[in-house]
Amino acid sequence: MKRDKKRINVRAYLYSLPMGIWVTLFFAIPIAIILIYSFLEKGLYGGVEWRASLAAYKAILNPNFLIVIWRTVYISVIATAICLLLSFPASYAMARSRHQTLFLFLIIIPFWTNSLIRVYAWINLLSTEGLINNVLIKLGIISEPIPMIYNLFSVILVLVYMYLPFAILPLFTAIDRFDFSLLDAARDLGCGRLRAIILVMFPAIRSGFFNALIFTLIPIFGAYTVPLLVGGMGSTMVGNIIVDQVQKTRNWPLASAFSVILTLISMIGVMAMLGSGKKKEEMNEKLL
Amino acid sequence: MRKLLLPLAIILLLLSSCSKDEEKRTLHLYNWTYYMPESIVTAFEEEYGCDVVIDYFSSNEEMFAKLQAGGGKGYDIIFPSADYTSIMIKLDMLSLIDHEKIPNLRYIPSIVKDKATYDPEMEYSVPYFMGAAGIAVNKTLAPENYERSWMIFSDERMKGRMTLLDDMREVLGDALKTLGYSNNTSNEEELEEAARIVREEWKPNIVKFDAESFAKSFARGEFAVVHCYPENIVSELSEEQMANVDFFLPETGGSMYIDNMVILKDSEEKDLAHAFINFVHEPKNYAVFLDEFSFPPTTNTEAEKFMTTTPLFTSEDLENYEVLIDVDEDLEKYNRLWEPIRYTN
Known part of the structure; x- marks a missing residue:
């Protein structure tokens, strides 16, 4: 018995080795480099000087940057909330439909096209001279084009479009696994339809919901191309500043410090959500 | 480890063999x-x-x-x-x-x-x-008597249909040259004066700072005036479209590369x-x-x-243009003035 256990341990270690190497090489080490760089002095021509400094973190406190950080949080929260609100009915309908495969297929199809091309397609749709405005004007619904692009609206809209599938897929998987007869049981016991969904179904699909939240919130938080291409004057996000600091102003420590802040904020967010999720689960278990 | 060694050895062999065969320079x-x-x-x-x-x-x-x-x-x-x-x-x-x-x-x-x-x-x-960024105007969209200078970006008649390059040195440099200063200046008062022009006179009229996708939108007739390098628009517009475009380098001078x-x-x-x-x-x-x-x-x-x-322009057009050179530590002065322009509303 003992030998078997040992063998299993060795095997487990071997099996997890590739993943471990991968995570160390491409996740832990880069993050460590970013963290170290953020505490160094900037080099005159880019790069870093190996002298410890808090200059980068002091620079972030500059009000211009704080505005951008606040804007990034604001855009991310709204876009994620819309993604989740839209993904629940969609996943529910998919899970109950007879044409599941077809719907899954439809959701995956856009990924066959490069995301940049899809952003450019949105530019064509939303422009003042674009398809939507032209059609509305031809139909006589509006007389002047609506400004739909180069503002916060277009940034949030395109972000929702880009990341909605990442919310639908995990949520769909969770709902699909849910035993719908439980809903019938709840109703037999005198629970209303909506209450049944909220009280019985929601707790059961919580993990799918958190996955959806994480898969949308984190990438949106680090968005770069969408605010760059469809954003206007006041829609720069932290991702854009990071690129500017590396590519234009040659301030690598500041870019690193921004990355550290991004990582920290999203990590704290995720941990808090996971924590509250667990607590509720425990409470539910006690109740049961 | 052994499993890793074999592919590594093969890769090394392949690499060394390609450099050996290379007789062609x-x-x-x-x-x-x-x-x-x-x-x-x-x-x-x-x-x-x-x-x-x-x-x-x-x-x-x-x-x-x-x-x-x-x-x-x-x-x-x-x-x-x-x-x-x-x-x-x-x-x-x-x-x-x-x-x-x-x-x-x-x-x-x-x-x-x-x-x-x-x-x-x-x-x-x-x-x-040696060339320079200039201004391209879509003549079918712009009013007839537009100003052929950098101050075209102050023209409220085209508000929301103009873009400036997303490039701190180019934009501040052009404002500096409009004021008659060097675009490589390290004088803070001159810089502040130039930043004021960008902030208060140009920025309210432009839709965004863009160096990526503006040429496509200019080609489609979305933007009337764009700050651009000539090759940006030449590669995006057809010859017929180019016939309606007035590309010019303002006489007051500007930034050159x-x-x-x-x-x-x-x-x-x-x-x-x-x-x-x-x-x-x-x-x-x-x-x-x-x-x-x-x-x-x-x-x-x-x-x-x-x-x-x-x-699209001539060598003579570049007479008042000054090459952007590296300003070393003074780049920070430019950054400080550019950040509020670029990142806030």
């Missing part, structure tokens, strides 16, 4: 994306019986970061702009240019050398092209590199490059004879 270039017609490179390969391998970059910073990280080994010729050429000279990264080996240097006019204050004798760098060809100190094919630079400046070849982008023969006067296109 190879020239390695590191150039801007879409900045040299392929036909010039192929013609050089045929004439010299060698291979030319080209890697591309899309910004000076990207190129320089790669060199600094040690990724520049093996490159022979690089095409940095003026500011980075001066940095590379300062950091002793470049090889001296042997003028004997490049007789075509005689076609480079003195105006280019005068403007190349960082290397006027072409000791370390040979100008590839010189892109250079430099040979790295570590280059192992210095002779071939010199031959290539000479080949590029052969007027017949150089004209192919100019025609491709509707550029004027600013940097090689002799090439004009072989050109088949009419350039």
Whole structure:
């Protein structure tokens, strides 16, 4: 018995080795480099000087940057909330439909096209001279084009479009696994339809919901191309500043410090959500 | 570990075998994306019986970061702009240019050398092209009497239909030149005055700072006025569309660039590199490059004879233009003024 256990341990270690190497090489080490760089002095021509400094973190406190950080949080929260609100009915309908495969297929199809091309397609749709405005004007619904692009609206809209599938897929998987007869049981016991969904179904699909939240919130938080291409004057996000600091102003420590802040904020967010999720689960278990 | 060793060994074997077989000489270039017609490179390969391998970059910073990280080994010729050429000279990264080996240097006019204050004798760098960003106006969308100067961006009649380049040095530089100052100034009062123009007079009328996708929208008639490099719009607009476009460089002057060809100190094919630079400046070849982008023969006067296109601007237009050079520590002063312009409403 003992030998078997040992063998299993060795095997487990071997099996997890590739993943471990991968995570160390491409996740832990880069993050460590970013963290170290953020505490160094900037080099005159880019790069870093190996002298410890808090200059980068002091620079972030500059009000211009704080505005951008606040804007990034604001855009991310709204876009994620819309993604989740839209993904629940969609996943529910998919899970109950007879044409599941077809719907899954439809959701995956856009990924066959490069995301940049899809952003450019949105530019064509939303422009003042674009398809939507032209059609509305031809139909006589509006007389002047609506400004739909180069503002916060277009940034949030395109972000929702880009990341909605990442919310639908995990949520769909969770709902699909849910035993719908439980809903019938709840109703037999005198629970209303909506209450049944909220009280019985929601707790059961919580993990799918958190996955959806994480898969949308984190990438949106680090968005770069969408605010760059469809954003206007006041829609720069932290991702854009990071690129500017590396590519234009040659301030690598500041870019690193921004990355550290991004990582920290999203990590704290995720941990808090996971924590509250667990607590509720425990409470539910006690109740049961 | 053993499992890893075998593929590693195979890779190493493959790598060593390719360098052994290589008897053909190879020239390695590191150039801007879409900045040299392929036909010039192929013609050089045929004439010299060698291979030319080209890697591309899309910004000076990207190129320089790669060199600094040690990724520049093996490159022979690089095409940095003026500011980075001066940095590379300062950091002793470049090889001296042997003028004997490049007789075509005689076609480079003195105006280019005068403007190349960082290397006027072409000791370390040979100008590839000198040009400037200007203003393109879609005449069908703009009112008839628009101002042909940088102050066109103050014109409220085109509010929300104009873009400026997302480039701090270009935009602040143009405002500085409009005020009659140098676009490489380190004087804070001059900078503040220029930033005020951008912030209060230009910014309220422009829809965004854009260096990526504005040309497509300009082609579609979304934007009426764009701050751009001529090649941006030439590559995006058809000839009929170009007929409705007024591209001009404001007379008050503005920011100009010189892109250079430099040979790295570590280059192992210095002779071939010199031959290539000479080949590029052969007027017949150089004209192919100019025609491709509707550029004027600013940097090689002799090439004009072989050109088949009419350039979008002329060498004379550049008279009041000043080359953007590296401002070292003073870059921070520019940053501080640019951040509120760029990042806040």
